[in-house]
Amino acid sequence: MTDVIDRANELAERERASALEAARARTDAAPSGAMWCEECEALIPERRRQAVPSARMCVDCETAAEMRGRHFAR
DSSP, rough: OOHHHHHHHHHHHHHHHHHHHHHHHHHHHHOOOBBBOOOTTOOHHHHHHOOOOTOOHHHHHHHHHHHTTOOOOO
């Protein structure tokens, strides 16, 4: 006979798998970043695009936007 704890663990594992699948689907559907900065039109370095796939600005412009308090989440 299956123990209550075993059933709870099975349910938790199914919920975890479902949540991971949903997160992967959102990541796949998320808009990709840009090659060129939206502010200064400079090329966004490959390392930044790999580290932050959704980056729309170069580090300098992103920092300046955050300092000005006008950073928009996309």
